[in-house]
Amino acid sequence: MTLSLPRLQSQAWPGLIRHYWDYLPVSDSTPTITLNEGNTPLVSAPAIAEAIGKSCQVFVKLDGLNPTGSFKDRGMTVAVSKAKEKGAEALICASTGNTSASAAAYAAKGKMRAYVLLPDGYVAKGKMAQALMHGAEAIAIRGNFDEALAIVCEIAAKYPVALVNSVNPYRLCGQKTAAFEIVDALGDAPDWLCIPVGNAGNISAYWMGFSHYRNTGKSSRSPQMFGFEAEGSAAIALNRAIANPSTVATAIRIGNPASWHKATAARDLSGGDIGSVTDAEILAAYRLLAREEGIFCEPASAASVAGLLKYRDRVPTGATIVCVLTGNGLKDPDTAVKHCETDIHSGIPANLSAVAKVMGF
Numbered sequence: 001m002t003l004s005l006p007r008l009q010s011q012a013w014p015g016l017i018r019h020y021w022d023y024l025p026v027s028d029s030t031p032t033i034t035l036n037e038g039n040t041p042l043v044s045a046p047a048i049a050e051a052i053g054k055s056c057q058v059f060v061k062l063d064g065l066n067p068t069g070s071f072k073d074r075g076m077t078v079a080v081s082k083a084k085e086k087g088a089e090a091l092i093c094a095s096t097g098n099t100s101a102s103a104a105a106y107a108a109k110g111k112m113r114a115y116v117l118l119p120d121g122y123v124a125k126g127k128m129a130q131a132l133m134h135g136a137e138a139i140a141i142r143g144n145f146d147e148a149l150a151i152v153c154e155i156a157a158k159y160p161v162a163l164v165n166s167v168n169p170y171r172l173c174g175q176k177t178a179a180f181e182i183v184d185a186l187g188d189a190p191d192w193l194c195i196p197v198g199n200a201g202n203i204s205a206y207w208m209g210f211s212h213y214r215n216t217g218k219s220s221r222s223p224q225m226f227g228f229e230a231e232g233s234a235a236i237a238l239n240r241a242i243a244n245p246s247t248v249a250t251a252i253r254i255g256n257p258a259s260w261h262k263a264t265a266a267r268d269l270s271g272g273d274i275g276s277v278t279d280a281e282i283l284a285a286y287r288l289l290a291r292e293e294g295i296f297c298e299p300a301s302a303a304s305v306a307g308l309l310k311y312r313d314r315v316p317t318g319a320t321i322v323c324v325l326t327g328n329g330l331k332d333p334d335t336a337v338k339h340c341e342t343d344i345h346s347g348i349p350a351n352l353s354a355v356a357k358v359m360g361f
């Protein structure tokens with residue numbers, strides 16, 4: 001049976017711009033450039049609740065199930081649609097990998113060119129593959145993310161290319177929709193929202209989203225916002241910019257977050273905190289999610305769970321907590337293979353008894 005388009009559209013999720021149209025800065029003159037992003041699962045995570053050791057409910061928001069494998073798609077669909085509306089023909093961004101993967105995909109969908117500036121040697125393999133596969137012009141600089149961002153900001157001011165980093169306010173508008181989805185799923189805001197912090201755009205966007213919903217009566221309250229940086233790039237937690245940020249979690253390897261003040265406002269207005277977690281804590285949470293919850297996220301994403309576990313003594317009894325898992329584990333296979341703590345049984349003869357022996361029979 002062939003389905004007519006109107007029927008398909010009435011059944012399927014149309015992407016976050018069409019779904020949350022009234023909450024976004026769009027109009028009939030905005031061309032919707034969408035890969036039907038958003039509407040990601042909110043999954044119960046009892047093993048994390050158990051590790052906290054008191055009665056509470058923990059959910060994880062699987063934003064790595066967006067079309068390019070990270071939450072960046074939420075902001076990109078709005079930023080690229082608005083750039084197209086204004087007649088832009090090319091996009092530019094600095095990226096630790098996921099922004100460039102997303103920009104490259106939406107540029108392809110919108111028939112625009114994409115230029116992506118990457119810190120040489122610190123971009124996970126899957127993300128690089130995506131940018132190149134979608135046809136972006138990838139430019140690796142001998143410098144870190146913060147330096148790349150400074151360059152693209154200047155280029156966008158000088159040349160006719162649209163900047164799609166999270167300093168573009170349309171990015172944060174789109175990313176607000178993840179907070180909407182959490183409230184729509186739970187019926188109200190959670191008590192705590194735990195989230196990784198890199199450039200600090202996403203924590204700011206969630207806070208805007210929760211505030212927006214509360215102000216329009218869609219929820220009765222807002223959550224306390226708990227952001228977590230990696231210890232080697234913990235600018236906000238330490239209250240000073242870091243010149244040479246370092247962490248295994250490359251997506252949050254950022255030493256001078258662009259949305260610093262928005263993030264500290266979210267922290268202070270919500271009665272939350274921005275702390276840091278070590279690489280060892282990040283990797284332990286990364287493995288816990290994979291082995292006990294069946295969820296493969298990228299290392300940066302696991303910072304939200306690592307932080308929650310670190311703050312377990314502060315969790316109010318009976319609390320409902322959402323941890324945001326920002327990106328898909330398949331993005332960074334090298335880190336997974338290096339830190340999974342299990343090994344392949346290799347060189348086994350191709351016969352039943354040899355295989356059964358390895359299995360312990």
Ligand SMILES: *Cc1c(COP(=O)(O)O)cnc(C)c1O
Pocket residue numbers: 070071072098099166196197198199200201202203251252298300301326327328
């Ligand atoms: C971009 C990104 C982050 C950090 O988000 P910010 O908005 O920069 O704080 C965290 N995790 C993943 C997987 C990302 O791609």
